Amino acid sequence: MSARRRPIGDTLLVVDGVSLSFGGVKALTDVSFDIREHEILAIIGPNGAGKSSMLNCINGFYHPSAGAITFRGVKRAQMRPHEAAMQGIARTFQNIALFKGMSTLDNIMTGRLLKMKVGLAGQAVHLGPARAEELAHRAFCERIIDFLEIQAVRKTPVGRLPYGLQKRVELGRALAAEPTLLLLDEPMAGMNLEEKQDMCRFILDVNDEFGTTICLIEHDMGVVMDISDRVVVLEYGRKIAEGTPDVVRANQAVIDAYLGVAH
Amino acid sequence: MPEFLGPFLEVLIGGLLAGILYSLVALGFVLIFKASGVFNFAQGAMVLFAALALVRSIEVLQSWGVNAGLAIVIGFLFSGALMVALAFAVERMVLRPLVNQEGIILFMATIGITFFIDGFGQQIFGSDAYQLDIGIPKESIFLLEGVFEGGILVNELDLWAGATAGLLVLGLALFFQKTRIGRALRAVADDHQAAQSVGIPLNHIWVIVWAVAGIVALVAGTIWGSKLGVQFSIAQIALKALPVLILGGFTSVPGAIIGGLIIGAGEKLAEVYIGLPYFDGGIENWFAYMLALVFLLIRPQGLFGERIIERI
Numbered sequence: 001m002s003a004r005r006r007p008i009g010d011t012l013l014v015v016d017g018v019s020l021s022f023g024g025v026k027a028l029t030d031v032s033f034d035i036r037e038h039e040i041l042a043i044i045g046p047n048g049a050g051k052s053s054m055l056n057c058i059n060g061f062y063h064p065s066a067g068a069i070t071f072r073g074v075k076r077a078q079m080r081p082h083e084a085a086m087q088g089i090a091r092t093f094q095n096i097a098l099f100k101g102m103s104t105l106d107n108i109m110t111g112r113l114l115k116m117k118v119g120l121a122g123q124a125v126h127l128g129p130a131r132a133e134e135l136a137h138r139a140f141c142e143r144i145i146d147f148l149e150i151q152a153v154r155k156t157p158v159g160r161l162p163y164g165l166q167k168r169v170e171l172g173r174a175l176a177a178e179p180t181l182l183l184l185d186e187p188m189a190g191m192n193l194e195e196k197q198d199m200c201r202f203i204l205d206v207n208d209e210f211g212t213t214i215c216l217i218e219h220d221m222g223v224v225m226d227i228s229d230r231v232v233v234l235e236y237g238r239k240i241a242e243g244t245p246d247v248v249r250a251n252q253a254v255i256d257a258y259l260g261v262a263h
Numbered sequence: 264m265p266e267f268l269g270p271f272l273e274v275l276i277g278g279l280l281a282g283i284l285y286s287l288v289a290l291g292f293v294l295i296f297k298a299s300g301v302f303n304f305a306q307g308a309m310v311l312f313a314a315l316a317l318v319r320s321i322e323v324l325q326s327w328g329v330n331a332g333l334a335i336v337i338g339f340l341f342s343g344a345l346m347v348a349l350a351f352a353v354e355r356m357v358l359r360p361l362v363n364q365e366g367i368i369l370f371m372a373t374i375g376i377t378f379f380i381d382g383f384g385q386q387i388f389g390s391d392a393y394q395l396d397i398g399i400p401k402e403s404i405f406l407l408e409g410v411f412e413g414g415i416l417v418n419e420l421d422l423w424a425g426a427t428a429g430l431l432v433l434g435l436a437l438f439f440q441k442t443r444i445g446r447a448l449r450a451v452a453d454d455h456q457a458a459q460s461v462g463i464p465l466n467h468i469w470v471i472v473w474a475v476a477g478i479v480a481l482v483a484g485t486i487w488g489s490k491l492g493v494q495f496s497i498a499q500i501a502l503k504a505l506p507v508l509i510l511g512g513f514t515s516v517p518g519a520i521i522g523g524l525i526i527g528a529g530e531k532l533a534e535v536y537i538g539l540p541y542f543d544g545g546i547e548n549w550f551a552y553m554l555a556l557v558f559l560l561i562r563p564q565g566l567f568g569e570r571i572i573e574r575i
Contacts, residue, residue, distance in 0.1 A: 059460060085462030097457035099450050110450045114462040116443050173461060 006211040008229060009037030012181060013058070018067035020053055020237075027053040028237045030067070035181065040207055040214045042224045045234035046257060051217045052094055054234070055183050058215070059091050060084040072180070086114060090179035092170045094186045094217075100159035104150060104169050107158055108141045111176025144172045148202060164195040171202065175212075182206070184216040188223060196220065200227055225249065233257070273415045274535045275528055280421035282527015283428045284490075287483035288500055289507040289519040290432070291476040296513050297452040298472040299358070300366050304373040307501020308380040309346070309477055314484030314493045315388040316342040318395045335397050339481075346477025349380075354470045362465070381498060392494035399423045399489050424486045431482055432520060435475070439516075444471065452514070506555035512565030521566065526551045 013035040020028040028050045035041050043051045056062040058069060060079040068075050071087060090111070099107050116133055145151055148168050153161055158169050167187060174182055187203065188196045204227055206212050218224050224231060225245040233241040233254050241251045248254055288310060295303040320341045324334035357372050400423070405414030439445040450458040451468045459465060487497050503526070511522025530550040538546035558565065 061456070061459070080464070081456075081459035082462045082464040085460060091460050093457065093460075097454045097460070099453035099457065101453055102449060106446065110446060110458075110461050110463075113443060113447055113450075173457075177461060 006038040008039045012037045014070040016068050018064040020064050031239050033232045038211050039229040042228035042231045043217050049234040050237040059089050088180035090174035090177045091183035096166045098158045103155050105154050108172045108176045111173040112137045148172050182212050182214045274531050278528035278531030279524050282524040283425050285507045286520045286523025288504040291479045293519045294472050294476045301369040305376040307498045308377045309480040310484040311498040312380050312384040313481035314488040315384050316345050318393040318493045319388040347474045350470050350473035392492045395488035395493050506551040509555040512567040515567035518567035
């Protein structure tokens with residue numbers, strides 16, 4: 001990794017002994033790791049290892065059946081997704097979850113809903129403060145649109161955009177919230193090489209320019225080894241390894257998990 | 264002017280104005296369906312409940328010696344507040360415990376809500392037929408007498424109803440397009456998970472849509488009540504909203520409006536030009552359902568609804 005503007009700092013989020021089960025199926029068993037400020041952490045593992053479940057616990061879609069998650073020093077019990085969003089956690093989804101009927105700009109604007117302050121009455125008349133606020137947020141969103149190079153599709157309903165661009169709009173919506181922690185669930189799934197390179201560049205730029213801490217799930221090992229500072233490996237809901245890409249790559253348990261073990 | 268045009272226009276306009284009332288009921292359905300994917304069977308009961316609350320509170324206030332105008336204003340505020348309170352109660356006691364359940368389970372729950380509202384409303388407000396008079400003129404007037412022989416007969420109440428519905432729809436459209444809450448509502452309608460992830464609390468949104476649907480029910484109840492009297496049969500007009508929704512699409516506000524107009528005009532025209540000459544009349548009551556059936560066969564998503572393709 002080249003020298004970065006913001007060195008990796010203190011612990012931002014601690015996952016401590018988290019277990020999660022759906023009925024009799026154990027999705028996660030006693031998983032612990034931490035995420036440090038300004039780093040890019042990758043969670044990898046074979047299909048069904050519990051990676052998405054882990055992200056869903058962090059942003060409150062699922063509630064762990066045991067263990068605790070501490071974000072910025074605050075331990076949480078039963079947090080709901082909108083509360084996670086209020087605390088500065090934004091995310092994208094494995095199967096793109098955009099508002100398909102809305103334009104690119106409107107989708108990104110929804111990311112700023114929590115930043116808007118003018119009350120309902122002011123909204124209803126849509127004058128003065130409400131209008132000024134709308135314009136300020138719009139200007140911010142335009143900067144994100146420039147940053148992600150999607151100016152040309154600003155007004156297009158996102159349902160009509162190609163897959164790669166939809167992924168970018170989804171990233172834009174997450175960025176609009178100016179998150180402290182950004183969770184990306186397979187940001188490069190289904191992309192061709194060029195699209196992957198673009199996405200890598202955006203992720204590195206976000207991390208470098210805004211200092212956003214990023215936790216991502218990815219299957220492309222080349223990408224993971226290139227961009228992440230640290231890697232956590234899950235298999236069958238358990239953590240089997242953790243460390244820098246080089247350490248993880250050399251780990252026997254990881255090699256076995258990916259290549260299988262001779263019996 | 265050709266001779267047949269006058270009567271034709273009279274039937275058409277009468278039908279369109281009646282259709283506006285169907286649109287109003289259908290609108291309540293669409294609002295809730297869009298935001299939560301729930302077909303709210305209780306919408307018809309909510310119309311009756313709102314109308315009963317209005318007519319009875321006005322009666323009680325007048326019996327206390329409050330003057331008529333003031334009684335109507337307070338009556339509206341009271342019934343409006345009651346519908347908002349109902350929205351809070353439904354969210355807290357029915358929707359919240361059932362979050363993330365299948366649509367069919369929520370649908371069954373709304374059937375339960377229907378029975379409750381029907382019974383509760385009649386328990387506290389009484390089950391007789393009541394006359395609702397909030398001062399909307401009900402005279403029949405003749406339009407364009409210079410152009411057509413005898414003019415076109417229109418009821419003033421229907422004109423008021425049309426204007427009110429138009430204003431309501433305009434207001435809702437502005438609310439949905441221009442405000443932050445409107446944007447949040449559209450976001451929830453598109454994708455629950457994504458909406459939650461950007462920090463939209465689903466519970467608040469549900470309260471808001473149920474409250475708005477309650478206010479729409481109050482407006483519909485006021486107009487139906489002024490026209491037909493407030494009685495149990497009002498709850499049955501919810502059935503008429505079903506063909507409107509199938510025609511217009513379950514997810515489209517403009518679809519609800521246009522579907523209502525087509526059903527309203529279609530059933531009157533069918534009655535006059537097909538029913539009376541060929542069937543001794545009486546087709547008005549089932550024509551709407553026939554039309555809906557035809558639509559289900561050729562365009563199940565309705566005129567403006569989203570086409571839902573299940574991927575397997």
